[in-house]
Amino acid sequence: MASIKKPAVLHPNLRPNAIGLTMRDYEGAMSTLCAGCGHDSVTAAIVRAFYELDTPPHMIAKLSGIGCSSKTPTYFVSGAHGFNSAHGRMPAIATGANAANRALTYIGISGDGDSLSIGLGQLCHAIRRNLNMLYVIENNGVYGLTKGQFSASADVGTKSKKGEANRQSPIDPVMLALTLGATFVARSFSGDKAQLVPLLKAGLAHRGFALIDVISPCVTFNDHEGSTKSYLHTRKHLLQLVQADFVPPAREITADYDAGSTVNVTLHDGSNVRLSKVERDYDPTDRRAVFASLQQRQGRGEVPTGLLYVDKGSGDVHDMNGTSDTPLAQVPYEKLCPGSAALDRLQEAFR
Amino acid sequence: MASIKKPAVLHPNLRPNAIGLTMRDYEGAMSTLCAGCGHDSVTAAIVRAFYELDTPPHMIAKLSGIGCSSKTPTYFVSGAHGFNSAHGRMPAIATGANAANRALTYIGISGDGDSLSIGLGQLCHAIRRNLNMLYVIENNGVYGLTKGQFSASADVGTKSKKGEANRQSPIDPVMLALTLGATFVARSFSGDKAQLVPLLKAGLAHRGFALIDVISPCVTFNDHEGSTKSYLHTRKHLLQLVQADFVPPAREITADYDAGSTVNVTLHDGSNVRLSKVERDYDPTDRRAVFASLQQRQGRGEVPTGLLYVDKGSGDVHDMNGTSDTPLAQVPYEKLCPGSAALDRLQEAFR
Amino acid sequence: MHQNRVVRTNDFALKLANVNGTGSASANGLMMQAIFRMGIPVSGKNLFPSNIQGLPTWYEVRVNKHGRTARALDYDLIVAMNAETYARDVKEVRSGGYLLYDSTWPLDDELLARNDITFLGVPLARMVNEIFNNSRERILMKNIAYLGALVALLDIDMAIIDHMLEEKFSKKKALLESNHKALRSGHDYAIDNFDCPLPFRLEKMDATGDKILIDGNTATALGCVYAGATVAAWYPITPSTSVMDAFKQFCQDYRRDKETGKNNYCILQAEDELAAIGMVIGAAWNGARAFTSTSGPGISLMNELIGLAYYAEIPAVIVDVQRTGPSTGMPTRTQQGDILACAYASHGDTKHILLFPASPDECFELSVTAFDLAERFQTPVFLLSDLDIGMNDWVCPRLKWDDSFRPNRGRVLSAAELEALPKFFRYSPEDADHVAARSLPGVHSKGAFFTRGSGHNKLGGYTEIPDEYQEVVDRLARKHRAAAKAVPAPVIRKQAGATFGIITVGGCDLAVREAIDELAERGVIADYLRVRGFPFGDDVEAFLRSHDRIYVVEQNRDAQLRTLLTMETSVEGVKEKLKSVLVYGGFPLSSRHVVDAVTREARPGPAPLAAAAAVARKEG
């Protein structure tokens, strides 16, 4: 009887990681997305990233809004707490969650509709707060779940399935994030797992807001000829500007490399991101330079990918707030209640 | 008995303009803002701009959100229709109004709270649509009407009246607009009427979304020492990058000028904006160059003002939509209703 | 229980269990349309998942010569094309019924273990694999193949199907070819292997000649076009999206100026629902007829600005195609759960006008009414449709249009009228409806007015003075009450000897009317009233007064219509009179739910039907 089965996320090997878990332990429920949906590849990359980072599943909080992309947290790390919230509201919910427990690793999955239309304001303000989380936009240029309307990331001139051309200028999450002072900005492609996995790991290790804009084609509504978010078009125009290698804290950086073409960034947790640049003059730590270079390339219709900008300097919400190291949700009540004596003293001021 | 009276907006002369109206005809109700509030100066500049543009008051639609700044439409052009709407929602309401009647001149007045916090998403999307309106942000770095909380435009390190320093990175409406593809981006200062008036006129004449970020100090909650939005601080760091002169359609551009330091932009209605640049190499029509230059200067703590970027090329909402020239609100019903015959024909398809 | 020895024509129900994204929808729709063209009353209900591809989806078809086409709850035939739900589907075949399945691979016996039904195995996969090579085509054509079998089993008019295929694929000969092949193979297999047709079958009649097949969202869009709406603002959301899809299509067909080629409409895809309603308010403020379409979550997001439109008295038409709440709920399931959320939308004291269509033809009619009421009363008006009405094809009477119709734009002052006025005041003087005249921007500077959602007096000026504030909000309350005379009258069906009443709303109509007939057949006589508008008018009050026991049938958990009827009418003891029948599982209402609930209570009367009771437990 007809029924399109999709393979559960692949697990090439069952070798346990440092905490004794296999890749399978990082998988989730079977995907209910369309066969060939870019989002499923992102899911697979996320599974591998967590597996390789040896993250204890229950220390992961995975959040999303609403959309096909926002469904994907169901498909990875079933051992983690998840929150499939409301359309465009994930950034605020993640902010509150993070405020309550700074000890967890936060990953948010969103779509271009969820993040750039209804959720744009919240995304921008989460960036401003430098909320400590990895924020992945599975960007397909359309509203998949509502069947193919243009999203705000649709390029001028890109064609809908019906052949209509979009005329409004797109919102580019990468440029937007750079303008708003984001501290970790990357772009990738669901079809390029080799690039995506280390980016995800770096983004998870980064303290602060890490944004990864992943071009993730919608095979059902936006993979046709004339779409600038199709597999074909993306492959053709994609250009890896900076190749990121993630080196976990323990491991030390061996092998000498060409200083001019490589930058090493040490993150708060001691891990290192080694950035090999395609162009010598591209400096992923100089916001202004990055801006100029990206504008130029995108002006030429290129799709620059990689870890485009990183700044490990600035503090996150908790640094700004001076929050105690113990997660607020775990501070014992005794420490929170000033008690009756204090209340009596205080009330002298109310006379 | 005590009662702080504020002078009605000044009207130096009562000379009638081309349509026989005096400056007084462009005034509004008496301001109820604090004496010395920057917003009142912006109001005065708006009165003069409309007066000099000879705009028939009833052809003006003035809209706003909620805030002290959003109260100001009451204080100019009482002969115009006004809409003091809801907090952060003016862009959407202006979009609908404009869709219904493209023949009016639209001016929206907002504040940094109204536009950059609750209204950020709507502002960004109005820019994307290149909605044909002049959008003025009376930017004082605080929520005035709610008594002085930091707004999203507060600079890092700026101090509240209580002496607290802001730690979140600001949202700069100018940079944001440039990133989103805005077609007219300017910054000015409520204290610089000479600069503000021509900017307002150019913005009103521009077809598309014209954003003017006006630093407009809040004397009651953000004009103290340590505030980067105070009169003092703004005067000290303000730097006029491009001086704009507005030349109405009729009048012809006489007087030769140094081509290198001056650019002339002819707007859709045939009026001209003549931009005299402080720096020869600054090109207000080259988005990328503008970006680079502004980032550099603002990095140095300067506050560049003037008509920073203009692009008269791209079409507005109606161009994209191919809307009829007759305002939709005025298209006779006969033209809108397909009638019974068409309905009968159509229903053959429903069998 | 039906006798299935005897032949039953034009009176049966079937259910097709498929996997979504496999093209079954078009095959199933084709069948339903064919039956419609055979002149037989029919309904088709698409029970689809909130997903694009790969999850279970069902299509229910009910054929009934008397036009009783509300959802049926037991099925004479089930076409089981989905392995995942097969076990569940088999159970739903009524005893004595049939199950059609793909016999390409042998089924394990326990899946065939029902000896009270007949299994019809058709090797669909094998058949299409023999005919077609392309795998996508094989998937699609399998649906046409079972359709072929059904043509034979149910006596569907093959000529009609052929004709429809030709219409559909006139430009795609190859596809037409494939469809024919698949159709025949299924048909021939059935003829050769089963004794066709089955005891329940179709037979041409002419009950649909004056009817059309249309979904509510399309009809709503058409109504908006005919009402003269020029500005539409929306944000996509199931199940309302097709309202705008259709509106756009119709505008492209009817609203492009012949001479100039320019568009006499503007559709704005907003960034969210807060923006969508804002755009509608802005456009209406400026004199255009404007509307938005959304569903529950959108209504929640529009709350603040709905209050602005209410208080500043700006017309706005809001189409709410209801789905199952709360929160995201079940986006592809139906419900009537937004009644209170709409009636009292926004903080503070607010009350709105609601319209309740029961069918696509009423969607057309009432969407036109919505604009007239919104402009006449200068206030938001909600058109409360739902997923069942909005997204399913219904057989309805042809839509009629009176070319002499002219929209009621309400009290709007012209330039001349403004010129003539000594001075214009926005909120006075009021007319019999307690409405004051408004002026539009750009018309005359004497009409200049500063609209605000903050405190204002009857002259339109800003105020913080209690009695000035009250004078205005008190008028708003009177204005809302005045609308009771203007909203569409309820549909009332009285019966001699009725001992009680049943009140319902919207899409419950067919099922409730069927229930009333069934009850009558059992000697339980009820009067019927279906509300079509809020605030409630005199005839609703009269009906409440003239019955001591009234069942309120609605599709939500909290008896929202009952609350409205209780609080917003002045009938002595109304609360005690009203008993609720609530069905809110997400599938359309069936007469069984009502019959059972009533018979369970209504004395004197027969005992509840076991089946119905079971059903009620399961779904009611």
Place this chain on the structure above:
Amino acid sequence: MHQNRVVRTNDFALKLANVNGTGSASANGLMMQAIFRMGIPVSGKNLFPSNIQGLPTWYEVRVNKHGRTARALDYDLIVAMNAETYARDVKEVRSGGYLLYDSTWPLDDELLARNDITFLGVPLARMVNEIFNNSRERILMKNIAYLGALVALLDIDMAIIDHMLEEKFSKKKALLESNHKALRSGHDYAIDNFDCPLPFRLEKMDATGDKILIDGNTATALGCVYAGATVAAWYPITPSTSVMDAFKQFCQDYRRDKETGKNNYCILQAEDELAAIGMVIGAAWNGARAFTSTSGPGISLMNELIGLAYYAEIPAVIVDVQRTGPSTGMPTRTQQGDILACAYASHGDTKHILLFPASPDECFELSVTAFDLAERFQTPVFLLSDLDIGMNDWVCPRLKWDDSFRPNRGRVLSAAELEALPKFFRYSPEDADHVAARSLPGVHSKGAFFTRGSGHNKLGGYTEIPDEYQEVVDRLARKHRAAAKAVPAPVIRKQAGATFGIITVGGCDLAVREAIDELAERGVIADYLRVRGFPFGDDVEAFLRSHDRIYVVEQNRDAQLRTLLTMETSVEGVKEKLKSVLVYGGFPLSSRHVVDAVTREARPGPAPLAAAAAVARKEG
């Protein structure tokens, strides 16, 4: 009507008419505090505009030895410092009363044209201009000067004022100096020119020794601190802003870790209310006690996510300091207009828990309760305060705290409990409250759960199956009903021989109790009930049952509490029993409104008071 020949001590009302932004607030507050310190029951109501500087503002002080300090409607003395409102203010002095004005410039006669009141001219401007040079100082000190005059006219204890000034300006000697000068000059002028004190005057008593002077928002903030709230998210809005200002202050004082200097709290100024409630939900989902404070417009914007918290069963505390709606309405005026908007917030079938404090001390008490209920029932809880309670200083009993209090965190599974479970299911098994245990992120992977606002079954899995969906929403309905036993009991005051009942809520308390006393003095005996929580418990039902006629006194136009009482109780004929007394002009309730409304109807009983009737027309 008062006899003003005889001396009246500790029983009068005065009103000060000022211009906002001139520093009058602190002078007026000082006076109120002084009276409080004299041991005399007093209330001060600040009636300020939605503006920062230059518009009319009033401050009303009522002194009453019996503690009847609800708003008074006629004034023994008015201090008219605002030219703009002078004409209006003069009218409000009760016949036989006094008016104090600035006689620096002669007033035109028609402004003095009332021969039934006494005009007290004090050349305030001239006096301060003689003493001070700086213009700002002149403006400020004028307020202190009239305060000086009042000290003499009303017999305010000068020593107390002196003491307060010293407290206030201990660090600003110069300012202290100026204040003393201004105070004396006003005082001495009054002594020299009028026969002080006036017939109505103050006299020390000891009715406030065990009391404090506090506003509701400060008390609410304090309650949140004591409840153990660690995360607060908000967006500024009048009149709720001071809740967060106070919470921040208290946290800085009590929540900074002694050793580490780190903060045991996190206050997030959100970008808007949609984000604020989202942050609260996220924090609560993660196990923190979290809350937001807002007002009407914010509630509207929170609608969608409130439904998410309701359906996904996440605790959330929402403080709604109500202001006058609809829309922006009158931001600095009070009302009780969000009762229904909160009770049924969000689309679909939803119902929430509401708490109604009547005074600052109850704000403290009930804000603690709010967190316990939110966590016990895993759902949003609204604390419905209002501008009058929240922003005015009230005399209330000292706040008490029981150090043995431990928060009720509801059913939350520990790592050990999770470890012991065979398998964790989020929505079953349910306890007597119909609540299931939740697990928190980061505790144990066995507790891992995927929270969603979409359809789910009792195990927590995604579902679109009707009966699975219903099983969960039906439990939610039962859960809400179960909360009736848990919300704070109503306050009931019965009287022998009562012929009817009065039910009220929140800030109406004082005025209604005063009205009941006044009515009793007229032989009209009523029982009293004040609801403190929704859903309603047995004692509310019992009260409804045991009275045939009940007045529901509330501050909104649409009788929102009456609607809740009607629909959410099971009392026979409840709707017909309930009659409304509605006062919603934006100023706090006065006993007159109630006495008049009741006497107008209540038979037997005396005729309505003319004055009251007038008042009711003007404000009621």
